[in-house]
Amino acid sequence: AARRAVAVQSARSGGEASKASVPLVTVEALRKEFRLGPDRVLKAVQDVSFSIPRGQTFSIVGESGSGKSTTARMISRLETASAGRVLFDGVDITALSGEPLRRLRRRFQLVYQNPYSSLDPRMSIEDILCEPLRAFRLGSRAEQKAQAATLLDQVALPRDYLQRKPGALSGGQRQRIAIARALALKPDLLVLDEPVSALDVSVQDQILRLLGELQRDAGLTYLMISHDLAVVRQISHRVGVMQGGVMVEQGSRDEVFDHPRHAYTRELLAAIP
Numbered sequence: 001a002a003r004r005a006v007a008v009q010s011a012r013s014g015g016e017a018s019k020a021s022v023p024l025v026t027v028e029a030l031r032k033e034f035r036l037g038p039d040r041v042l043k044a045v046q047d048v049s050f051s052i053p054r055g056q057t058f059s060i061v062g063e064s065g066s067g068k069s070t071t072a073r074m075i076s077r078l079e080t081a082s083a084g085r086v087l088f089d090g091v092d093i094t095a096l097s098g099e100p101l102r103r104l105r106r107r108f109q110l111v112y113q114n115p116y117s118s119l120d121p122r123m124s125i126e127d128i129l130c131e132p133l134r135a136f137r138l139g140s141r142a143e144q145k146a147q148a149a150t151l152l153d154q155v156a157l158p159r160d161y162l163q164r165k166p167g168a169l170s171g172g173q174r175q176r177i178a179i180a181r182a183l184a185l186k187p188d189l190l191v192l193d194e195p196v197s198a199l200d201v202s203v204q205d206q207i208l209r210l211l212g213e214l215q216r217d218a219g220l221t222y223l224m225i226s227h228d229l230a231v232v233r234q235i236s237h238r239v240g241v242m243q244g245g246v247m248v249e250q251g252s253r254d255e256v257f258d259h260p261r262h263a264y265t266r267e268l269l270a271a272i273p
């Protein structure tokens with residue numbers, strides 16, 4: 001048995017080594033134009049490129065309207081790109097449709113700013129957590145319920161919350177449920193669009209710590225969207241700064257925060273209290 005364990009171990013590390021060389025997400029010259037009128041085109045995202053290594057967090061920071069959410073929505077295939085490519089695990093997903101797109105959707109999940117609007121107030125927490133499993137016909141009803149209880153453990157909420165409804169939870173607890181639901185299908189990537197912006201600073205801190213623990217435990221990769229530099233500083237490996245649809249600077253967290261190269265980044269940093 002010991003020998004087999006060693007064989008499994010080396011096969012696994014070999015696989016991981018070859019996979020680790022390909023970033024989980026690569027974005028190449030992504031562009032989005034919105035036609036606002038017969039002769040008015042808004043360049044919401046202009047030739048944005050970056051990549052996210054497996055198990056890491058890439059954050060996009062910038063003020064409201066700078067194109068952060070549009071970029072996230074194109075990567076998540078909720079919005080069609082005007083130009084450019086998105087590679088997921090080395091595969092071009094820009095033009096996927098049908099069954100391959102449906103399969104891909106299991107591999108990334110979104111968490112938004114306002115969990116209340118995305119959690120059906122009539123459903124119990126248990127049903128909310130079982131729903132993704134039901135949609136993909138994964139497991140029996142009993143297995144789905146057991147999985148819902150495990151998901152609740154993962155986000156550190158007591159199991160008796162299973163019978164509650166979203167209205168009986170605080171904002172931070174609702175965001176924990178939204179994260180638990182996002183984890184139900186065991187995705188590789190979480191796209192977190194302003195996930196803590198609606199929460200008090202002390203609750204923000206708890207959710208960011210939870211996200212950090214989940215990343216370490218499950219090897220999750222995050223694309224984090226935030227207008228808040230303090231949040232980004234806490235959670236990121238790499239950071240991209242967007243201004244008016246352009247990613248004006250990107251680098252490791254310490255590069256961007258300690259040695260900003262672009263005047264706009266310095267301006268943002270100077271505004272932190």
Ligand code: ADP
Pocket residue numbers: 034042044062063064065066067068069070071
């Ligand atoms: P952010 O998330 O950084 O606040 P967004 O990506 O939501 O910015 O928006 C970038 C720009 O694109 C904004 O000027 C916004 O008004 C515009 N925009 C976003 N979605 C649409 C849309 N569906 N139609 C027209 N304009 C849009």
Ligand code: MG
Pocket residue numbers: 068069070
């Ligand atoms: Mg946004």
